[in-house]
Amino acid sequence: MNKIRVTIWNEFVHERENSHVAKIYPGGIHQTLATALRPNTELAVRTVTQQDEAQGLSSQVLDNTDVLVYWGHAAHDDIKNEAVDRIQKRVLEGMGFIPLHSAHWSKIFKRLMGTSCALRYREAGERERIWNINPGHPIAAGIGDYVEIPESEMYGEPFG
Amino acid sequence: MNKIRVTIWNEFVHERENSHVAKIYPGGIHQTLATALRPNTELAVRTVTQQDEAQGLSSQVLDNTDVLVYWGHAAHDDIKNEAVDRIQKRVLEGMGFIPLHSAHWSKIFKRLMGTSCALRYREAGERERIWNINPGHPIAAGIGDYVEIPESEMYGEPFG
Amino acid sequence: MNKIRVTIWNEFVHERENSHVAKIYPGGIHQTLATALRPNTELAVRTVTQQDEAQGLSSQVLDNTDVLVYWGHAAHDDIKNEAVDRIQKRVLEGMGFIPLHSAHWSKIFKRLMGTSCALRYREAGERERIWNINPGHPIAAGIGDYVEIPESEMYGEPFG
Amino acid sequence: MNKIRVTIWNEFVHERENSHVAKIYPGGIHQTLATALRPNTELAVRTVTQQDEAQGLSSQVLDNTDVLVYWGHAAHDDIKNEAVDRIQKRVLEGMGFIPLHSAHWSKIFKRLMGTSCALRYREAGERERIWNINPGHPIAAGIGDYVEIPESEMYGEPFG
Numbered sequence: 001m002n003k004i005r006v007t008i009w010n011e012f013v014h015e016r017e018n019s020h021v022a023k024i025y026p027g028g029i030h031q032t033l034a035t036a037l038r039p040n041t042e043l044a045v046r047t048v049t050q051q052d053e054a055q056g057l058s059s060q061v062l063d064n065t066d067v068l069v070y071w072g073h074a075a076h077d078d079i080k081n082e083a084v085d086r087i088q089k090r091v092l093e094g095m096g097f098i099p100l101h102s103a104h105w106s107k108i109f110k111r112l113m114g115t116s117c118a119l120r121y122r123e124a125g126e127r128e129r130i131w132n133i134n135p136g137h138p139i140a141a142g143i144g145d146y147v148e149i150p151e152s153e154m155y156g157e158p159f160g
Numbered sequence: 161m162n163k164i165r166v167t168i169w170n171e172f173v174h175e176r177e178n179s180h181v182a183k184i185y186p187g188g189i190h191q192t193l194a195t196a197l198r199p200n201t202e203l204a205v206r207t208v209t210q211q212d213e214a215q216g217l218s219s220q221v222l223d224n225t226d227v228l229v230y231w232g233h234a235a236h237d238d239i240k241n242e243a244v245d246r247i248q249k250r251v252l253e254g255m256g257f258i259p260l261h262s263a264h265w266s267k268i269f270k271r272l273m274g275t276s277c278a279l280r281y282r283e284a285g286e287r288e289r290i291w292n293i294n295p296g297h298p299i300a301a302g303i304g305d306y307v308e309i310p311e312s313e314m315y316g317e318p319f320g
Numbered sequence: 321m322n323k324i325r326v327t328i329w330n331e332f333v334h335e336r337e338n339s340h341v342a343k344i345y346p347g348g349i350h351q352t353l354a355t356a357l358r359p360n361t362e363l364a365v366r367t368v369t370q371q372d373e374a375q376g377l378s379s380q381v382l383d384n385t386d387v388l389v390y391w392g393h394a395a396h397d398d399i400k401n402e403a404v405d406r407i408q409k410r411v412l413e414g415m416g417f418i419p420l421h422s423a424h425w426s427k428i429f430k431r432l433m434g435t436s437c438a439l440r441y442r443e444a445g446e447r448e449r450i451w452n453i454n455p456g457h458p459i460a461a462g463i464g465d466y467v468e469i470p471e472s473e474m475y476g477e478p479f480g
Numbered sequence: 481m482n483k484i485r486v487t488i489w490n491e492f493v494h495e496r497e498n499s500h501v502a503k504i505y506p507g508g509i510h511q512t513l514a515t516a517l518r519p520n521t522e523l524a525v526r527t528v529t530q531q532d533e534a535q536g537l538s539s540q541v542l543d544n545t546d547v548l549v550y551w552g553h554a555a556h557d558d559i560k561n562e563a564v565d566r567i568q569k570r571v572l573e574g575m576g577f578i579p580l581h582s583a584h585w586s587k588i589f590k591r592l593m594g595t596s597c598a599l600r601y602r603e604a605g606e607r608e609r610i611w612n613i614n615p616g617h618p619i620a621a622g623i624g625d626y627v628e629i630p631e632s633e634m635y636g637e638p639f640g
């Protein structure tokens with residue numbers, strides 16, 4: 001069977017501009033994610049960033065991607081509408097799309113949802129417990145009842 | 161316009177058997193609920209209980225009900241399957257159905273959902289904050305961001 | 321109770337440019353629709369067209385609209401993105417939106433759906449039978465099992 | 481990888497009682513279905529019928545089934561509620577369930593849906609064209625735009 005072609009796209013801004021973040025993600029968040037996924041031999045993983053040609057989102061890259069993992073936060077406004085058009089086209093063709101963290105607020109996620117994609121949050125540094133509410137879904141395989149993050153921002157409804 | 165015919169059905173067990181509960185709901189939970197709804201002049205409110213004829217769920221009652229508010233907890237197993245059949249038939253004909261509290265575990269709710277209707281809970285006595293996640297829905301009119309209960313049991317996913 | 325403020329927006333191109341269509345809708349499709357709705361005293365109906373100021377879709381108009389009925393076909397590309405932004409904002413605030421006919425292909429409908437909004441069709445001149453598949457919904461009140469159009473284009477899945 | 485354990489359950493009434501049907505399905509519909517699925521080496525296919533022990537739906541069978549393909553029509557009332565309980569339990573545990581033909585009207589399908597599961601039909605002997613409305617779903621792989629049956633009963637909404 002052909003491998004699932006996973007492209008990890010990272011905005012790659014905080015890691016270059018903030019030394020604290022750089023220390024946590026020395027190669028960028030995309031490398032940390034890729035390192036976690038590469039042991040899975042069903043996947044062919046590559047990484048691109050907003051600093052690459054065509055912002056890392058060329059037709060050549062997207063047409064050879066089965067699942068796009070997308071991390072964005074600070075530079076949403078810099079993404080060109082043409083790149084958004086290309087991602088949307090591929091999602092409608094069947095490409096998987098996993099928006100991470102503040103990618104809920106990205107141009108492409110708003111485009112796909114048609115809604116504000118706003119949510120509530122507070123900087124809390126509190127323990128976050130993320131419940132596994134659909135344990136039968138393949139993406140939840142091997143996860144127990146919940147995942148905990150010791151100190152986290154808090155997010156809340158309404159979202160959409 | 162015709163009034164909306166609301167029937168409040170109450171199991172009416174705890175209030176008769178537990179003096180602590182009886183003090184909080186002297187006429188039964190059904191009366192407390194009815195008192196809250198009666199000022200709304202668009203509604204014609206009546207109450208029935210499991211102690212009434214046909215367990216309060218006769219065809220005569222149900223056929224004259226537009227919305228059934230249903231509170232149950234301790235006596236689910238005593239409800240006859242024929243009564244469940246009659247409620248289900250009316251829901252499929254368009255009757256509204258609002259199951260309160262442990263009615264998630266009632267025969268009729270399980271019948272309508274087709275699932276286990278199980279959930280998690282713990283007796284906690286903690287503050288419960290119920291967020292208003294669909295503020296545009298008519299049933300949420302006039303409610304702010306959330307409702308709080310000072311001391312409550314806690315419920316959790318998976319539910320279904 | 322306040323009336324429901326209905327705004328009927330019409331592209332108003334075919335009726336001005338095609339004498340055959342003009343004969344069928346002498347005042348434009350918007351007037352035909354308004355004439356049908358005005359007997360309903362719960363509604364306050366007004367009409368605007370793409371030829372009006374701000375393409376008929378100014379903030380002033382939209383902010384005073386509870387339900388927007390929208391008919392478009394030939395001039396989707398002429399609608400300014402700013403007008404689309406204003407409609408989307410109002411829909412997310414709760415305004416009802418009823419896109420008629422080829423408005424499935426309008427900028428605003430695509431914006432709200434996030435999908436291609438494409439469908440199949442053929443010019444057939446055949447009898448179309450539209451089934452009432454949700455007879456309990458208020459918008460279907462008084463409609464029987466189906467509505468028939470003697471000669472119609474035919475539409476098909478996939479839509480979305 | 482373990483094979484997907486497919487159990488094909490057949491009521492097996494028409495094939496035994498009607499010589500015309502017996503000629504079309506000499507071994508029963510279950511054998512025809514099994515013959516179609518067996519070339520797929522990812523599947524481990526077995527068949528059972530309502531004439532088998534525990535109506536073919538014992539815990540032993542169900543606990544070793546990943547996907548249940550279920551064909552019923554004339555003998556729904558004969559299925560014991562205990563068998564329905566066992567299937568429902570397994571579906572809620574994650575077993576796949578594919579009800580064929582009149583299994584829409586079976587006890588287990590009604591149990592899972594919580595609705596009437598009624599639909600409209602007429603004996604027509606007309607050409608039926610079944611459109612592939614979700615071509616991206618794995619179960620539709622290799623199917624083109626539609627499948628046609630030269631002479632068929634016709635079914636219609638409302639269904640549910």
